Every structure is written in C-alpha cells, then in structure tokens.
Amino acid sequence: MHFNISQSAFNQLLQTVSKAVATRTPKQVLTGILLNVEETTLHATAYDLEIGIEDSLDVTPDGTLEIISPGSIVIPARYLTDVVRKLPSTLLTFQVSNPYMADIRSGTAEFHLHGIDAAEFPKLPIFHSAKSLTISSLLLRQFIRSSAYAASTLEARPTLTGIHSTLHMGQMTFTATDGLRLGMFSENIPENPDFSWDAVIPAKSLTELTKLLPEQDMPVTLELSNSHSLFVIGKTHFYTRLIEGAYPDISRIIPNHFGTTVRVDTAQFANAIDRAALIARDKENHMVRMELQDRKITISSNSPEIGNVSESIETIETVGDDLVIAFNSHYVLEALRATGSDQVQVQFNGSNQPFTLHIPEEQNNLQLISPVLMR
Amino acid sequence: MNAKSPVPRAVLHIDMNAFYCSCHAAAEPKRYAGRPTAVAGSPETRHGVVVTASYEARSRGVRATMTVTQALRTCPELLLIAPDFQLYRRLSKAVFDIVRQYTPDVEVFSIDECWADVTHVPFCGSTSDLAREIQKRLHRELKLPCSIGIAPNKFLAKMASDLHKPQGLTEISLHNLVEVLWPMPVGQMFGVGPKTAERLVRMGISTIGALAAANPEHLSHRLGKRGRQLVELANGRDFAEISSAPEPLKSIGHTITLAKDLSHPEDMATVLMNLADQVGRRVRRHRLVGKTVQLTLRFDSRRTITREQTLPIPTALTEILYDTALSLLHNHLPKAAKVRLLGITLGHLQPEETAILEKHSRTNGTPESIQLSLFSTGSVFEDITGSSQQNFIPSESPLGNALPPPQQRNLDRLRRLSQVTDALRDKYGESIVLRGRMLTQDESQHLREHQTRGTSLQKDILSWPEGGETWPKDGKET
Numbered sequence: 001m002h003f004n005i006s007q008s009a010f011n012q013l014l015q016t017v018s019k020a021v022a023t024r025t026p027k028q029v030l031t032g033i034l035l036n037v038e039e040t041t042l043h044a045t046a047y048d049l050e051i052g053i054e055d056s057l058d059v060t061p062d063g064t065l066e067i068i069s070p071g072s073i074v075i076p077a078r079y080l081t082d083v084v085r086k087l088p089s090t091l092l093t094f095q096v097s098n099p100y101m102a103d104i105r106s107g108t109a110e111f112h113l114h115g116i117d118a119a120e121f122p123k124l125p126i127f128h129s130a131k132s133l134t135i136s137s138l139l140l141r142q143f144i145r146s147s148a149y150a151a152s153t154l155e156a157r158p159t160l161t162g163i164h165s166t167l168h169m170g171q172m173t174f175t176a177t178d179g180l181r182l183g184m185f186s187e188n189i190p191e192n193p194d195f196s197w198d199a200v201i202p203a204k205s206l207t208e209l210t211k212l213l214p215e216q217d218m219p220v221t222l223e224l225s226n227s228h229s230l231f232v233i234g235k236t237h238f239y240t241r242l243i244e245g246a247y248p249d250i251s252r253i254i255p256n257h258f259g260t261t262v263r264v265d266t267a268q269f270a271n272a273i274d275r276a277a278l279i280a281r282d283k284e285n286h287m288v289r290m291e292l293q294d295r296k297i298t299i300s301s302n303s304p305e306i307g308n309v310s311e312s313i314e315t316i317e318t319v320g321d322d323l324v325i326a327f328n329s330h331y332v333l334e335a336l337r338a339t340g341s342d343q344v345q346v347q348f349n350g351s352n353q354p355f356t357l358h359i360p361e362e363q364n365n366l367q368l369i370s371p372v373l374m375r
Numbered sequence: 376m377n378a379k380s381p382v383p384r385a386v387l388h389i390d391m392n393a394f395y396c397s398c399h400a401a402a403e404p405k406r407y408a409g410r411p412t413a414v415a416g417s418p419e420t421r422h423g424v425v426v427t428a429s430y431e432a433r434s435r436g437v438r439a440t441m442t443v444t445q446a447l448r449t450c451p452e453l454l455l456i457a458p459d460f461q462l463y464r465r466l467s468k469a470v471f472d473i474v475r476q477y478t479p480d481v482e483v484f485s486i487d488e489c490w491a492d493v494t495h496v497p498f499c500g501s502t503s504d505l506a507r508e509i510q511k512r513l514h515r516e517l518k519l520p521c522s523i524g525i526a527p528n529k530f531l532a533k534m535a536s537d538l539h540k541p542q543g544l545t546e547i548s549l550h551n552l553v554e555v556l557w558p559m560p561v562g563q564m565f566g567v568g569p570k571t572a573e574r575l576v577r578m579g580i581s582t583i584g585a586l587a588a589a590n591p592e593h594l595s596h597r598l599g600k601r602g603r604q605l606v607e608l609a610n611g612r613d614f615a616e617i618s619s620a621p622e623p624l625k626s627i628g629h630t631i632t633l634a635k636d637l638s639h640p641e642d643m644a645t646v647l648m649n650l651a652d653q654v655g656r657r658v659r660r661h662r663l664v665g666k667t668v669q670l671t672l673r674f675d676s677r678r679t680i681t682r683e684q685t686l687p688i689p690t691a692l693t694e695i696l697y698d699t700a701l702s703l704l705h706n707h708l709p710k711a712a713k714v715r716l717l718g719i720t721l722g723h724l725q726p727e728e729t730a731i732l733e734k735h736s737r738t739n740g741t742p743e744s745i746q747l748s749l750f751s752t753g754s755v756f757e758d759i760t761g762s763s764q765q766n767f768i769p770s771e772s773p774l775g776n777a778l779p780p781p782q783q784r785n786l787d788r789l790r791r792l793s794q795v796t797d798a799l800r801d802k803y804g805e806s807i808v809l810r811g812r813m814l815t816q817d818e819s820q821h822l823r824e825h826q827t828r829g830t831s832l833q834k835d836i837l838s839w840p841e842g843g844e845t846w847p848k849d850g851k852e853t
Contacts (some may be wrong), residue, residue, distance in 0.1 A: 013622050026674070049710055155705030156698055179748050253749050287744040328746060354749055373745040 001071025001096040004173060006064045006090045007106065013044050014081045015054045016236060020207050021077040022048035032074035033081075034121045035094075037067055037298045046077060046125065051205045052124045052239035053212070063091075072118035075102055083111050094261050125228040132223040133167070137213045137233065140220050143174045146185035146338045146365055151203030152178035162200035164241040164250075167193070175250060176203055176267055182250065182368040183329045183338050190222050197224050200247050212236055252365035254368060255354065258347040260320035262292065263360055264313065266344045269297075272311045272337045276301040277329035279309045287372045288329040292348075293322050301329075316343065325351040326372045332357075335367035385502045386617065387491045388524040388532035389474060389509065391467075392541035394430035394487035398466045399456050401518040408518075411435055412454045418443045422632055423432025426458065430541050463487075484616045490529050492617040506544055514542075530613035531556070533565045547741060552611045557584030566608060571598065583609050627657050628669065631819050636675045636713040640704065643714060647700045648812045649819035650719040655693030656805075659797055663724040664689035668696055670703040671718030679716070682707045689713055689725060692789050695723060717819075725772075 014033060022030035025048065034045040042065055045054040058063050073096050083104060084092070092106035096115070104111040144163070152160035157179075164175040170193070173186035209231055213220070223230040231238040273288055279301040281284040291298040295315045302308030325348060336344060341359040348355040351374075357367040391397065395414040400407040407717065411432035415424025435450040446453055467486045468752040475481050480492035498505045506523045513519050513641060522534025522543040534556060535545040547555050562572035564583050580586050587609035594602030607613070629650045635642050647670075666689045673679040682703045686695065700719045708714075796808045805823040813820065 022710065026676070027711055030710075154702055156702035158705070173738065177749060179750055180746055182749060246749065283747045284744045292384055352747060354747075368749065370747040370749045 001035075001075060002036055002068040002094070003042060004066040004068070004091050004093050005042070006061075006315075007056070007084065007087050008219035009091050010092065010094075011084050013042070013055050013057055014084055016212065017044045017046040017053040018077055018081050019211065020046035020048055020051045020053040028076075029074055029116050029120045030122070031076055031078070032116055032121070033077045033088050034072065034074050034118055035072045036072040036118065039070060040067065042067065045121070047122055047124060047239070049122065050202065050241055051208060052237075054124060054237040054239075056235050071096055072104055074116040074118055074121050075113050076115075079113055083113070122348065124237075125225065125230070127223045127225050127228070127230055130223040130225045130230075131193075131195050131197055132221055133189060133191055134219045134221045135172075135189060135191070136217050137220045138217045139187060139288075140222075140231075141210055141213050142340075143172070143187070144210050145340070146367075147174040147176040147183040148203045148207050148210075149176075149338055150178060150181050150183035150336045150367075154178075158243055159200055159245045159247050161203060162247070163203050163206055164247040165199050165201055167195070167197045168170055169196070175247075177248075177250060177368075180328075180344075180370050181335065182253075184250075184254075184336065184366045184368070186364045199224055199229060200243040200245070201229055202242060204245055209238050209240070212238060253354065254366065255347075255349055255356065256312065256319065258356075260292065260323055260348040261318070261345065262297070262315045262347075263317040263330070263343055263345050264297065264315050266336055266339065266342055268299045268313045269344065269346075270333060272297075272299040273329050273332055273336075275299075275311060276309050277333070279303050279306055280329050281306075285372050286329045286331075287326050287374075288332075289326045289374070291324045292318065294318055320348075323351055325350055325355070326374045327355075327369060328372055331369050335355055335369060338364065338367055381571065384492060384494045384527050385496075386526055386528055386532045387493055387502075387506055387509070388526075388529070388536040389470075389489050389491065389513075390522045390524070390533075390536040390540075391470065391487035392520040392522060393405055393427050393429050393433075394467075394519075395427040395458065395463055396432075396456070396462050397519050399459075400429070401466065402425060402462060404518065407454065407456070410454055411437065411450055411452060412456055413437055413446055414456050414458050415443050415446070417457065454676055466517060466519065470513060470519065470521075473512055473516065477505070477509065479619060480617045481619055490532060491619050503544060503546055510542070512571050527613050528611070528613040529617065530565060530608050531611055534559075537563070537565075547611075553584070556609075556611070557582060557587060559583050561586055564605075564609070566605065567698070571601075572604075574598070624661060624663065624724050626665070626669075626720050626722035626724060627654055627661070627663075628671075628718055628722075629822060630671055630716055630718030631822060632673075632716045633714070634818055636715050637717075637763055638711070638713045640708065642817070643704060643708075643717060645812055645815045645817045646717050646819040647704065647719060648810060649817065649822050650717060651693045651697035651700060652810070652813060653822045654719050654721055655691055655696050655793070656797065656800070658691040658721050658724065659793060661724075662727050664691045664727050665721035666723035666725070667721070668699040668703070669718075669720040670700050671716065671720070672704075672712075672714055673706070673716035675713040675715050677715070680707065683722075689723070691721070691727070692786070694789055746760050747852060790819075 017033055021033065025031065030048055036043040036045070040059045041048070041056050043054060043056045045052065057065050059067055067255045087106040087109060090106060092104060095103045097103060100115045100117060102113045102115050104113065147163050151163060155161060160178055162176070166173045167189070169186055171186055172189050173184065175182065175184045199374060212233060214233070218234065221232040223232070227242055229240055229242060276288045276299045277286055280288050281303050288299060289302045295318050296312055297315060298310060298312045300308065300310035333356050339357055339359055343356050343360050345360040346355060346357050354368050357369070358365050396407070396412045399412060399414070405482060409431060411429060413425045413428040413432050415425045424438060425439050425441045425443065425446050427439055428437040432453055437446045437450050437453060441449070443455065464484055470488055471481060471483060474489060474491050478491050478493050478496050482490045484490065493502060493505055496505060506525050510521055510523055520542045522536045522540045524532040524537070525544070525546040526532040526535050527549060531547045531552070533748050536543070537545040538545045538555070559582060561567055561575045561580060561583055562569065564586070567575070574597070575581070575586065580589055586605060589606055591603045591606040594606055596602070598605070621698055631646060631650065633646070637646070667683050667685050669683045671679065671681045684699050684703055686699065696719060767781050799808050
C-alpha cells in the first residue's frame with residue numbers, strides 16, 4: 001500500500017470521516033480510520049456502529065492523488081488526523097512497508113504509526129435493493145433543522161431520541177418530540193416516488209449529517225433498509241442505524257383549532273424572550289410569562305433572588321381572546337430558531353394547552369410547545 | 376466529647392468465630408462439627424468464592440475469598456456448604472438476645488459482632504469472669520464459639536477480641552497497651568484499611584506504637600481529620616459511646632454477579648427490573664425514601680464503574696428506580712460491552728415523613744412552576760409497564776424537575792399500588808404478584824429467594840422495624 005497525496009486533500013478526507021470515529025468503546029479498531037487503496041481510488045471509512053462515514057478520492061491528472069500500490073490498513077484516528085493536519089501543505093507520502101506500520105513522509109518529517117489489520121474493521125451496512133430517493137441538500141437541512149432540536153436526549157425512551165421520518169403519498173415528514181415540545185416539517189417531494197417509508201432515525205446522527213451537508217445546493221440520495229439509512233452526498237456516504245420500535249402517534253396531540261392567533265416579528269419576539277430569560281431560573285423551567293392584551297404582548301420574568309424584567313412588543317395581527325401564559329423560554333427560542341422566518345404565527349388555546357408556532361401562511365412546518373403552569 | 380473526663384468503662388467486644396460455619400455445625404453437628412467446612416457460593420453461577428472457612432479448614436490452608444476450586448485443591452476433604460441466611464439471622468439474634476440479658480447497651484456491628492457496655496452490670500466477679508460466663512453460655516446454649524475482647528473502650532475491645540481466635544478471652548487495659556498493642560503492624564489496626572496502612576508505612580509509621588508517637592498535627596495534614604483520630608486511638612483513647620440504636624441506613628442496594636456475561640441491553644433491563652424490585656421492596660420496608668440512584672456495572676474485564684443520578688423527589692418506587700437505572704445504563708454502557716455484574720443502590724436515604732415535610736416547606740416559598748407534558752393522558756397502566764416503547768409518558772416526567780398534575784396523580788397511584796402489592800407479597804410470598812418482565816427466565820429471579828440468594832448479607836435485616844425479623848416466605852416454600 002503506497003500513495004502520494006496533497007496534504008489539504010488528505011486532511012479534508014480525514015476530517016469528513018472523523019465524525020464517525022468511536023470515542024468511548026472497548027473495541028480499539030473502532031477508534032481508527034480505515035484507509036483502503038484501490039487501483040484508482042482512496043477510500044477512508046470511520047464507523048462507530050451507530051453512524052458510519054465513508055469518503056473517497058479518485059486519482060486525478062493534476063497529481064492531488066497518485067496511487068502506487070493498493071492495500072488497506074486501520075490507523076488510530078486521533079494520531080492520524082493530528083499528524084496530517086500539522087504536516088506542511090505539500091504532497092505527502094503514505095506507505096505501509098512493514099505489516100501494520102504506516103510510514104507518513106512529508107519533506108524531512110517522517111512518522112511511523114502503528115496500525116490495525118483492516119480485516120478487523122466492521123463492515124458497513126449493505127443496502128440491497130433498498131428504497132431510495134433524491135432530494136436537495138438545502139431541503140434536507142431544513143427538514144433536520146426544523147425537527148432535530150426537539151428530540152429527547154434521554155435514552156430512557158429510545159424512540160423519542162429519534163426523528164420520525166415518513167414518506168406517504170409523495171409527502172415527506174420529519175417529526176421529533178421529547179414529550180414537552182415537538183418539531184415537525186413536511187414537504188412534497190418533487191420526485192414523488194410511488195413507495196412509502198416509515199423510520200425513526202437517531203436525531204444525533206442527523207445533526208452530525210448536517211455538518212457534512214454542503215453550503216451550496218446539491219442532490220442527496222437517501223436509502224433506507226430495515227435497520228439502517230444511507231445518505232449519499234457526492235462521494236460521501238453517511239450511514240446511520242435506525243431506532244427500533246413504533247413512534248408514538250402524535251396526530252392526536254396537534255390541536256386543529258385555536259382560541260388566539262397572533263402574528264409577530266420573529267426577531268422582536270425572540271429578543272424580548274431572550275432578555276427575559278436572563279432572569280428566569282433553570283430550576284423553574286426557565287419560565288417566562290407572556291401576557292397578551294389585544295395587540296400588546298408583555299414578556300416578563302421574575303426571580304425573588306435576582307430581580308425582575310418586563311418588556312412589551314406590538315403584534316402585527318391579533319385574532320381571538322386575550323391570555324396569560326408561561327413557557328420555558330429556551331423551548332420557545334429554539335422553536336423560533338427552527339422556524340427561521342421573519343414573521344411567525346403563534347396560536348394558543350388558553351394558558352394550560354400546548355401552543356404552536358409556524359411560518360404564516362405555510363402549513364408544512366409546525367413547532368408545538370407545552371406551556372409551564374404557574375402556581 | 377473529649378472534654379469529658381474518662382470514666383473508667385468496661386466494654387466487651389464479642390466476635391463469633393467463623394460464624395457461618397459455626398452456625399451449620401450447631402444446626403447439624405453430626406454432619407459438620409469438627410470438620411473442615413466452608414460456606415461458599417455456587418461455582419456454576421460464578422459466586423464460587425469461600426465466604427467463611429471453619430477453623431479446621433483454615434488450619435489446612437483454606438481462606439475466605441479463595442475460589443472454590445482453589446480451596447478444594449488446598450484441602451480436598453473440604454465440605455462445601457451453601458449459605459443459608461435465615462439460619463445465620465436466627466442464630467445471630469439468639470446471640471444478641473443472650474448478651475442483652477446482661478446489659479441493654481449492646482451495639483450490633485455486624486451479623487456476628489457486637490459491643491456491650493458492662494460497666495454497670497451487677498455481677499460478683501471481675502469483668503473477665505463476666506465475659507467468660509457469656510462465652511460459656513453462648514457455647515452451651517447455642518453451641519457457638521466466640522472470642523471476647525475486654526477493654527475500657529470500643530476500639531481496644533475490638534482489637535483485643537482479634538488477638539486470640541478461636542474462643543479467646545483477651546483483656547487490653549491502658550496498662551498493658553504498650554506491650555500488647557504497640558508492637559502490632561498498623562495494617563492490623565481497626566479503622567486502618569490497606570490504603571491508609573500503605574500511606575502510613577510510606578511515612579515511616581509501620582507499627583501502632585509508631586502511630587501513637589506520631590505528631591497528630593503532621594498526620595492530620597497528610598490524612599485529614601482522620602489522622603488525628605488515629606493517633607488518639609493508637610494511644611488507647613476512644614470515647615465513642617456504645618449506641619444500642621442502630622445507625623440510620625445510608626443506602627440500600629443489590630448487586631448480582633451473572634452466570635453468563637450479558638451483552639444485550641434488553642437482558643440487562645430484565646436484571647435491572649429484578650434488582651429495582653428488591654431494592655424498592657427493602658427501602659419501602661424501612662419506610663425510607665432515597666434521592667440518588669446508583670448503577671454499578673462490572674465488565675468482563677472486571678473493570679467496575681458506578682454511575683449515579685440524583686432524583687428531584689426522593690422515592691422508594693420500583694418504577695422510578697428501574698427507569699433511572701435504565702437511563703443510566705443507556706447513557707453509560709459502552710458499545711459492545713459485556714457485563715458480568717449489575718447493581719442498583721438507592722442512596723441518601725431519609726425517612727418518608729421528613730421527605731414529605733421537606734416538600735411542603737419548599738412549596739411555601741416561591742410558587743413552583745410545572746412544565747406540562749404534551750402527552751398527559753397516559754393511563755397508570757402505561758406507567759407501570761415502564762419500558763414499553765409506546766409509552767406516552769415522556770421520559771422526563773418521572774424524573775423531571777416538576778411533575779404535571781396528571782403524572783403527580785400517577786405517582787400517588789403507583790405509591791398506592793406498591794402498598795397493595797407489598798402487602799400481598801408479605802402475606803403470600805414474593806412471587807405472588809410480579810411485573811411482566813420479571814417472568815422472563817433469568818437468574819436474577821433468584822433475588823427473590825431470600826434464603827439462598829448470593830453470598831453476602833444485608834446488614835439492615837439485623838434491624839428490621841416493627842420486629843419483622845424474617846422475610847416473608849418465598850413462593851418456593853409455600
């Protein structure tokens with residue numbers, strides 16, 4: 001195994017896959033990156049059994065990568081990534097001469113790193129005739145951003161740590177909830193495939209995936225098997241395990257009529273809540289109080305030890321009853337961030353029922369939050 | 376306390392010799408008396424270590440903590456006995472009852488040890504005559520041998536009883552302290568563990584005498600407050616009272632060593648359910664509630680970790696113990712780990728009543744906020760099944776910092792359910808009502824068989840409230 005590669009290309013390749021390197025594991029091989037050199041391609045793979053990332057680089061005439069002989073080896077990721085990152089940005093030579101010992105040379109610097117037999121590295125999941133569809137990377141990012149934040153981080157209810165991803169009659173929906181708030185996003189898929197799917201994908205995995213999605217739009221291919229899903233972005237393959245078990249039926253908790261509907265400027269609303277949150281205490285659920293009187297919203301918060309704060313904003317439109325409600329300021333701020341529009345429509349059913357936030361005139365996105373009860 | 380002028384006291388430390396083995400010899404003298412015996416767990420379930428060896432066995436080289444295989448190699452004629460905690464408990468109680476006939480000031484230290492303050496016992500004869508009489512009675516009436524230490528305080532009495540075994544009678548006074556105690560290595564001193572001993576030896580203090588002569592300031596600098604106490608003890612000064620009231624329990628827990636390593640979390644969950652069930656039972660039996668749930672994991676490499684979570688509201692409910700332990704397991708179980716031992720401990724115990732008081736005084740302050748749940752209609756049945764995937768009770772709610780009213784109600788219902796099932800199990804046996812998961816064939820089921828389980832003893836059974844000295848009958852016996 002022997003190849004020459006530009007430091008920046010190699011560094012980029014390793015950085016891409018390093019997000020799937022296992023950190024806490026008794027299996028040493030999982031803390032490594034598998035390098036596999038074929039006739040014209042260099043593959044790098046990391047797989048912590050939860051997520052797996054494989055990326056590759058082809059030999060090009062410009063000399064970014066030159067392959068002299070094929071082979072494969074696993075090198076501990078911590079050392080490999082650091083070594084490559086700190087080498088000068090010129091060509092470097094990677095060679096396995098002695099078994100399980102990689103030589104990395106650049107200029108007069110010469111590293112010898114102990115490796116592990118590539119045969120020990122676990123195989124990535126295989127997708128036989130899996131369901132697949134292609135969507136825009138920007139749309140996928142929006143799907144994840146609008147839902148992932150609401151997933152539970154506690155493993156006690158495994159399904160709630162995932163995002164429920166469904167495709168039905170050409171409409172794709174992502175839903176996540178931790179039982180206290182819920183984020184949902186749906187969109188018609190232009191490709192409109194004639195199959196449906198239903199899977200619970202770990203929210204943590206999808207959050208990792210967003211870090212690999214490019215800034216500019218490009219097609220992403222999704223594949224789904226019974227146990228895993230695969231996202232193909234250019235040459236990068238991102239694998240994640242699926243969560244087993246049925247997702248709770250959330251249809252009955254989403255209200256369909258409301259007593260109060262307001263439309264507000266998102267930044268104004270968010271800033272007022274953000275400021276009030278400074279006084280809200282975490283042991284009281286970061287509770288912030290909101291009072292609506294016709295078109296005036298008063299956001300306030302008080303803490304006997306710290307002090308209090310109050311601030312008013314004007315709604316753009318108010319329909320329905322006045323109300324007083326309290327909520328966890330962090331939940332609302334996160335929901336506003338997930339909504340990501342200039343204006344937001346907030347709908348209430350009194351002070352002890354869940355309320356919703358969404359982009360005005362759009363039905364494809366919904367954030368649902370259960371309020372805090374004041375005593 | 377130190378200011379109190381030391382009234383000369385007479386303290387006995389009664390230490391039963393090879394207690395578990397002696398109990399079996401007393402119960403079945405024809406089979407076991409005078410023979411090399413060892414009480415040990417069963418090697419098939421990997422509990423195969425010697426817990427206690429009779430003196431006949433010890434003279435042939437058998438030691439506690441040896442594996443059964445090692446022990447049989449050292450002494451092929453060794454008779455192995457499976458532990459019978461009900462027998463030990465019965466005889467232990469009989470021993471302490473005899474001692475209590477002389478003085479009410481008896482401090483039970485473990486199942487086979489106690490201190491007795493006999494300063495004011497009306498007895499014609501010396502303290503050692505009294506000790507000899509107790510020793511003889513225990514031997515005559517219960518056929519149990521013991522060593523007794525006689526001293527002016529608890530520490531010296533404990534050291535004294537250790538000096539001559541079996542059937543010793545040793546007196547340490549402030550006069551013979553220098554000859555008897557001081558030449559002993561510090562590691563043998565009561566209250567000095569292997570770690571402290573190592574540190575002391577590294578500081579050049581290798582005997583109790585050297586410790587007595589050490590500068591307390593210097594030592595407290597290195598060992599903390601404990602350093603000063605150790606110097607006091609080494610000089611034979613110990614003013615600790617004999618307290619007949621049992622120490623309040625700090626924690627209650629169970630562990631189980633598994634016959635086969637588990638790698639599937641689902642199997643571990645079953646074990647956790649059985650552990651949580653028994654821990655919950657014991658805690659409720661003491662009318663206590665606890666605030667911290669600790670999970671113990673030992674991997675196939677024997678590496679052991681403990682992970683802890685603090686609960687917002689102290690509890691004794693099996694459901695919450697189980698949920699918390701399960702979430703600790705999910706958070707801290709390394710991928711592909713194989714688990715050899717699992718344990719759940721409920722710590723920071725406090726009486727139920729004070730926990731309720733605390734809760735009320737807290738609500739008197741600022742109004743508490745309650746985060747409502749999206750799924751607040753879950754029936755109590757879903758609560759109990761706990762691990763069900765479709766469970767609509769959000770994961771936070773049983774543990775979260777505030778409980779919406781419906782879940783608060785569910786907690787009350789769970790509490791009432793526990794009362795009913797506890798009462799049923801007290802009356803008809805542990806297996807009369809079980810959770811579905813507990814029906815899964817699993818060795819951790821044996822946790823419910825109180826007579827035979829494990830190789831270690833829970834100290835709290837020595838001080839059951841309301842005189843309940845026996846556990847309810849196991850399903851097996853009825």
